[in-house]
Amino acid sequence: MKGFIYKVIVIVLVFSAVSCSEDTIDVAGLGTVRGRVVRSGSNEPLENVKISTNPGTSTVFTNAEGFYVLENVPAGDYSLTAEREGLLASFEGITVIADAALEVVFEMDAETAGNRPPNAPVLLTPTDNAEDVPVEIELVWSISDPDDDELTFSVTLRNEDDSNVEVFENITDTTFTLSNLSFSTKYFWQVTASDDINDPVNSPTFAFETAGPPNNRIVYTRLVNGNSVIYSADENGETEIALTTTSKNSFRPRRNVATGKIAFLQSVGSQTHLFIMNEDGSDVQQVTSQIGVAGFNLEEIDFSWDANGSKLLFPNQDKLYSINTTGSGLVLVYQTTNGNLITEVDKNENTGIIALKTNNLDGYEVEIFTINTAGVVQATVLTGVTGAAGGINLSVDGSRLLYTRDVSGVENTNYRRLDSNMFIHSFGGDPLINLSTDKPSGTNDLDARFSPNEASVIYVNTSNDGISANNIQTLLISDLDNRNTLIENAAMPDWE
Template sequence: MNQLLKYTTFVLLIFLFSCSEEKLGDDGKGSIKGKVVKEDTFEPLENVRISSSPNSSIVFTDAEGNFQINDIPAGDYSFEARKDGYIAKFEAVTVITDTEVEIVYELKVSTAGNMPPSIPVLTSPADNATNQNLTVDLTWTVTDADEEDELTSTVILRNDVTDEVVTFEDLTATTLTLTDLTFSTKYIWQVVVSDGINDPVYSPIRSFRTKNFPDARFLFSKKIESNSVIYTADDAGNQLQLTSSAKNSFRPVKNLQSGKIAFIQSDGSQNHIYTMNYDGSGLFKVTNTVPIAAFNFDYAKFAWKTNGSQIIYPNFNKLYIINADGSGLTQIYQTPNGKFITECDWSYDGSVIALKVNDSNGYNVELYTINPFGAVLNNVISGINGAINGIHLSANNQRIVFCRDITGFENANYRQLDSRIYMHNFVTGLTTEVPVEKPSGFNDLDVRFSPNEADLIFISTSNDGISQRMIKKFTVGLLNSRVNLFNDAVMVDWK
């Protein structure tokens, strides 16, 4: 019995000794090293406090964002990286005996207490400034209570004529130089400032206008995508867009005494007459209840009274007069045979109105003049086949020019094969062709007198019906004077 007791005691001591040896092995130590950087930019962060739970040592990162803690008892820990202005971050770490563990912290800037930038103040140019050069310096001011915030600005610039928007982003300065601006154009601008933390801050919207386009005497329409757009141009060929590319606007006619341009613009399923200033501003809708209407709007024309007070225009078989302010709409003529009035012109002295009427296909043309009360004065042409277009009275009412397809060709697409320029003399009653050196296979269309009537201006295009249209000028009686003025342009007006 005693021997059994001694043996049992011996075994128990061995067991306890072995357990004690295993427990001492758990008291080993390891180390941890790491790096702290700024989120997104990965910029090293200095003086970040590194601590743990359970407690070990407390250290701070160096200039490179690095830290190291040695002699940490093995076990599971939660290490914290903390720095003012940043959101503290925790990492779970298991420290292993005689092993170095590596961790990386990416700290996010704390938005708590961070104030957004001030509302930007646009300082130059002044709001609604006019006559600005085509190079403009935009300047603004902005402040931020948090000095460490890095501010960036975005400038949004919109062309009020074309509606084109240009954005200048990631600007660190508070100035921006704009170049190659357009004459006679209103620009609208706004500045948006961000500190990268708070929501962006928007300035008020401001505008300025560039200086006027110099000595622009020509007007015409050009196609931009699916719409016609009105342009003005000078003798040197410089061009300025006046109407928005988002609107279908055509047939511009300038009136010198009123300082306005009248034109046709599509309005839903109808077409109406509008006016605007020479620079495209001051848009006003003249017609409302009775639109302008004709068989083909490529050839439809209206006319100003010389003093700018009234406009005459066709609506199928009726001719209307309306005041330029939209009042006083009155029918002054109706064709006796139901033919459509496509074109009209009003003489300089206001005593004569020229009309071109045709059937619903544009043919069976009659060209004649009436007085403002609707009485017929003179018959110019009738009873011939083919297309006629482009009527324009001379200043003294003694002549009228027009274009006629001498082939008499008629078709559903209104294609013309050999359209030439003619002049009718009301004194002699004679109608004669004006030779303008037209090349074979081309049409001359939509003719007008120049302001001094020494030249004719008109549209030239191949008779294939698909080629580009060009605005030409010819000095009457002068050989080799047929010159090209503008390409891809129609419906010219020269004042």
């Protein structure tokens, strides 16, 4: 009996002990962790931030206002974590107390918050204050980034002649080629680097000066994207430079050595006007305005320098005008008596003699003759022939006149020439010289001009089909069997 009582007592004591142990766990209990997640610096609430504990209990996400609540978290020590893509994870050590609420606010930075900016670009080529730099130059620089970020660059370019600033953006390499720079011009350049994270970083500013223009004595035209563009080249047909833009139709260039200027024609709306520019294509100025250049065929019209480069002579229908290169002083010089159109003019500065080519509305009934400054006819070179003629150019001493004529005599509505030859007329009575005796059959020689020393002529040779390419050639007057193709796919040459 005593043994049974003892066993009962032991069981009761054990049960009581177990009951006391469970009460202790209940006392340790559960707590709550709540708070808010905001963006560092702006305190903007952050939504969908993952909140979790380590050791793991439960996981929640912040709401649209950035608030979160972790409930029923066993009391104890934890690492509380806030995570969201694009943001730096944030950690807080916490102690959860039973039956208590703990508030934890996270301020989160972007993943790039610790990112460092790139170092300043180092300019390599051209070196600072470099001289005689080509008008097409490759800029070269180096750079490093402490975080190896992908970088983009922009190049800022300005010159000392005007206030224009050019910015070339979205460059992904550490080189950039500048084209179509002006000759004899000082430029300033700077490179800006960006990692799209930090503020852009600028290089120092370097300077360089471009070389002077080459001695290009030949000017001519070439069709580019439907527009005529004026070019220059040396006497070997090399060092070619585009002088006018492809966005405008510019043609019939004429150099003036004394002034270092080139006069030319350019389309302005429905009209054609005279312009002048420097030999490198800079400082373009319109000369004519109220009365433009006009005639039966703009591709055949020609004009002439006058008064040592201070004036220009140009045709407008049946009238010949003189105008200062400044655009002032418009004067009527001559008007045809039969109503025929003046298509070409060339003046000899030494003698004052003016050579004219006139024709009817179709380009025929050609007359080539000379007048003095008073408009009095001096000599007739060509009249009473059928077919097309033109390309007039007086020699330096005024004793000879170079011109072209279609000896086939054909006349048609599209002004197609079949056998255009070059001739030299002597005002002293010497026989007419045909320079085209070795011309390939089926071709035309057009737009002939004397070379500066008048030992050669420069001209265009092209197929008489009217659609083939034009080639600029030269020919020694003393050797008519040796034609030299100087520049291919080009027209309207001038060699001064």
